[in-house]
Amino acid sequence: MLQDIACGEASCNTDGVYGNDFGAPDDPAGQSLLDQVEAAERELRSAAERRLAGDDHLQGYFEAIIEADQKVEPRDWMPDDYRRSLVRQIAQHAHSEIIGMQPEGNWITRAPSLKRKAILLAKVQDEAGHGLYLYAAAETLGVSRDELVELLLSGRQKYSSIFNYPTLTWADVGAIGWLVDGAAIVNQVPLCRCSYGPYARAMIRICKEESFHQRQGFEILHTLAHGTPAQREMAQDAVNRWWYPSLAMFGPPDSDSTHSERSMAWKIKRFSNDELRQRFVDMCVQQASVLTLSLPDPDLRWNAEREHYDFTQPDFDELMQVVKGNGPCNRQRIEHRRRAHSEGAWVREAAAAYAAKRAVREPAGV
Amino acid sequence: MSDTPLWEVFVRPRRGLAHTHVGSLHAPDAELALRNARDLYTRRQEGVSIWVVPSAAIVASSPDEKDAFFDPAADKVYRHPTFYDVPEGAGHL
């Protein structure tokens, strides 16, 4: 299994994960993201009551499940490519949550108050939890956690490029919460309707937790923007640096996007990269005005005809460079993860030895 | 990790509700599985009780034989109250 789920081309993390896998089916304007998550959860339940039209043969039954917006479950028959795409996407998503702890973890010891420190700790701990929910979802597809960890540590599977940028000031923690978690939410809310049951359920849980992440970031920036001139400047500088990398999180433009049609047909992915990027921009403009901070794009303006904001695209060559390993922190991130993993080995071994000893002494368990 | 067993986690959200499957995790023994489950699945007081069950101990019906397996109930419509015509005027039925 290792071989065929390894990431073949450098482009592979531009297509899933924190990248381009979404769309909002009904996309009801004015509905909050949390409302959309709840709607997805309600729909999951009601779709399950629908009768399937398909025949009882494997492929037909699989297609009927997808057609009826029902969920494919771990022991159902599914096409090999469906399984492989999901393993790759869910694993990369999990890796992103795990590596994503590092940029913010960098500021835990230096948070400006005990309150901010407690909040940041809880946020980073949530990201660890997201990684674990997702690894568990991937394991239901027949891949083992060990294999996935190995694919990350050996660099054969990627994580979202955004985490290869450094966090230079405390305001970066605010900008990450607002922009990076914000973009992740726009990406992930549609995944709550993904056709694979364990992934959809994990995403519902994750999205409910994410909204606190975005709000705490927004609050940090709001506080700084209304503080001293130096604090305000620090907030603006962070937004300037994180804006375009956040736009790049949605992946390459639709014109360059490969294998997304099939993901759409399988209802793994529901919206195109460009649609989601546009949605994110439209959302941020209003929020930036509340922050009284500006977005670093002189060409950002309302287009009455399209009823969307026109904006400057991120630098996709830079995105490809970062994906290939040439971002500012790629090496540091993966080295840190390798070290954390190997330095934790004695804990895993001790726990296993203790469990084995206890199993001999009291075979009944707890 | 390969020999770290997988556990299925069930959480009772509130008193009076049933335990519901929420996901799985790896842990070397039952006690750590419970603690990990608490940290992983109830960080926001999502539950008042947790069960952990070794995944290997779960026996599941196979989706491939679902028809043969559940068929016996399919032709017994008379088990549902809607099968019966209630004469006009009969109350409390």
Ligand SMILES: [Fe+2]
């Ligand atoms: Fe997350």
Ligand SMILES: [Fe+2]
């Ligand atoms: Fe987050």
